[in-house]
Amino acid sequence: MRVPWKQVASWHCNACGKCCREYTVRLTFYEYLLLRKTGFVEEKATGYYIKKIGKSCPFQHRNLCLLHGKIKPKACRLFPFVILKKGEEDARYEFGGEEFYVYLELGCPNIKIGKGGIAPLVEEAIKVYLGLQFMPALQHQPQLEYPHCLQILHPSSYTSGEPQSGHTPTGAFSVRRGGSKTSSFFFSK
Numbered sequence: 001m002r003v004p005w006k007q008v009a010s011w012h013c014n015a016c017g018k019c020c021r022e023y024t025v026r027l028t029f030y031e032y033l034l035l036r037k038t039g040f041v042e043e044k045a046t047g048y049y050i051k052k053i054g055k056s057c058p059f060q061h062r063n064l065c066l067l068h069g070k071i072k073p074k075a076c077r078l079f080p081f082v083i084l085k086k087g088e089e090d091a092r093y094e095f096g097g098e099e100f101y102v103y104l105e106l107g108c109p110n111i112k113i114g115k116g117g118i119a120p121l122v123e124e125a126i127k128v129y130l131g132l133q134f135m136p137a138l139q140h141q142p143q144l145e146y147p148h149c150l151q152i153l154h155p156s157s158y159t160s161g162e163p164q165s166g167h168t169p170t171g172a173f174s175v176r177r178g179g180s181k182t183s184s185f186f187f188s189k
Helices: 018-022 029-038 074-078 119-130
Strands: 002-004 008-010 041-044 047-050 081-084 092-095 098-105 171-177 180-187
Touching (some): 029 047, 074 081, 074 119, 081 119, 092 119, 098 119
Antiparallel strands (some): 092 098
């Protein structure tokens, strides 16, 4: 269920991971092309989607998202915001001389209903929607960097620091907290 942004008092992302478990992410064709080599995308009559493993997104590691940089789907970057070209008056927001209708998905546990001041968040969401900004500032939580699903697929080939015996590292990714790297992980083919 969606609620117009003017009926929301506040919202913040605490990286609970609920959205990754409860929603199926629809992809643009470009995002589908970027992610199809992972094997975790599917084509349906209604479009392209990230394929769930059980009830979880395959790119979710604990409550962290493994898709970052240019491969994170726009639907994920925008959640819980939904931006439409038509809607009700309480959802209307004008930006750059255009009208947008902005809603929030009530499946997010951090939405507080009431009158408030989330207009700056709505503007950020519209900028993400239009491609003027990559990530909303409030979604910059601790995140794992690329390579997305490799650790999930082959966890035995990862260690905290050095590659396991017999493995030649072909890349690495790190866990970031507030911009500083805290742990490095190596992966091999």
